[in-house]
């Protein structure tokens with residue numbers, strides 16, 4: 268048989284390796300920034316266009332490269348940083364595999380300008396898909412500029428799988444944050460589509476954190492410092508009362524390299540135990556210095572995991588130093604988390620007059636007629652509107668004009684299938700007086716139906732009701748706002764501001780009113796009727812977090828995301844006492860929903876127990 272094994276040509280090998288190093292524009296950002304830092308630059312500028320899909324450029328004032336090195340740096344395994352495998356263990360630079368530039372050049376159009384201080388002129392190299400197109404002598408400042416254009420131009424499949432600009436920019440910002448937080452002594456600029464997003468002067472760590480995350484961060488920071496045999500620790504944790512429901516800024520750096528460590532994260536959480544309510548996340552920026560010989564940084568360029576020789580000691584040191592700092596800065600004693608937040612009615616109108624709802628029924632309702640009208644997408648689904656008018660949930664508390672909050676079933680072109688049987692469930696009772704119901708464990712509402720018993724999860728039910736209402740506000744009919752007496756000013760990081768700007772229209776549709784959303788400030792003048800003034804920041808943070816985590820490519824998923832985030836934060840929790848009227852109103856509203864069976868997060872909302880089943884139990 269003929270020999271069949273052949274060596275892959277270099278450009279193919281490079282393309283394959285590239286896929287490992289470069290997943291998206293943010294990977295290029297990371298590699299180029301790290302090279303600039305390794306070159307001892309003191310000022311680094313990052314320029315991106317279209318979230319890096321069109322251009323990623325990094326300009327540094329570092330040591331530059333000689334002519335030969337400039338050509339050589341694009342070869343695979345070309346690195347100035349190690350010469351033997353042992354060097355890997357004593358590593359103090361970022362890169363070491365000599366793979367990044369070769370990989371990037373294999374899948375993009377790259378232009379390199381570089382000059383060393385001792386030379387009068389520098390060199391320019393253009394390279395496309397691993398092929399050198401030109402090499403010229405040129406007059407440039409000391410340092411290096413690498414521009415990477417048209418990423419994945421020769422791998423269309425990869426290019427197609429890039430996410431929206433918003434999502435890709437978010438990844439870039441994540442990398443940028445990790446790097447600028449690790450190097451406060453270096454000045455950084457970030458310019459996106461011609462707009463300067465960050466201008467970070469060289470500074471100390473506290474100033475760097477404040478410059479990145481906004482002016483108000485300063486008051487949140489509690490310094491942490493510890494010097495032991497095993498580890499030198501410094502940095503900041505955020506005061507517990509600023510803990511957010513969303514996982515905000517949580518950073519570990521080991522020997523100035525950003526890492527993820529669920530284990531160390533756990534030790535921080537342990538230090539905060541009892542100080543932050545459940546499901547709240549304290550922010551932290553913690554810097555560990557350990558002997559490089561005692562750690563194993565996974566030698567994969569995109570991995571950020573580290574194994575420590577002495578994990579247990581690190582865990583204990585971290586936890587006790589943070590506890591100590593929190594105590595020392597007297598953060599801990601002033602807090603009182605004993606009150607159960609679940610017991611607070613989430614609405615600010617809780618003290619307002621209570622209106623007993625009237626249940627109105629459409630006696631002419633005919634489920635079969637209904638089916639016809641729905642399938643022909645006709646407006647005014649009479650069953651839903653009439654059954655719920657006057658019984659709307661928050662109407663109980665707020666006494667807000669019914670017309671504002673009347674649920675209509677028409678969701679415009681968003682079709683949600685619903686099950687006619689469910690609507691039918693209450694037919695008999697609704698025609699009589701009020702349906703008796705009671706609350707079980709402040710969690711479920713139990714009520715009879717014609718065929719037996721229904722048990723409703725109150726939190727999920729309210730989520731469903733709110734979700735459909737907000738979705739409708741966003742897509743069909745603007746939600747009502749309440750003006751605030753004084754505008755609320757809140758600080759957000761600039762990436763978060765970018766997200767808020769993106770979804771501002773939708774937010775206004777549900778009833779938010781903004782005076783401004785720019786810089787690091789958001790000024791809110793009005794909020795949706797259901798949102799308590801004290802919750803505004805939390806709600807906005809949660810929304811930003813959701814958009815950030817799940818992205819939103821199109822208009823529908825954005826509306827869906829927003830409605831989900833809002834209903835999640837505003838729905839009445841398990842543990843809340845519901846008066847009889849509130850229970851009834853919730854039941855009515857739920858069964859007026861398009862999809863009363865499952866919560867927006869696809870969890871069952873209620874179960875039914877037929878009389879026959881009960882009968883069986885008594886046999």
Ligand code: ADP
Pocket residue numbers: 298302303306327329330331332340345346347348361362363364365366367368369410411
């Ligand atoms: P690595 O960083 O792993 O060594 P790279 O492919 O990222 O591999 O870079 C290859 C080499 O090119 C580096 O070792 C360094 O000598 C040189 N180099 C890359 N970027 C710069 C820069 N901005 N300034 C000076 N030298 C650079």
Ligand code: MG
Pocket residue numbers: 298301302361362363367368
């Ligand atoms: Mg490198």
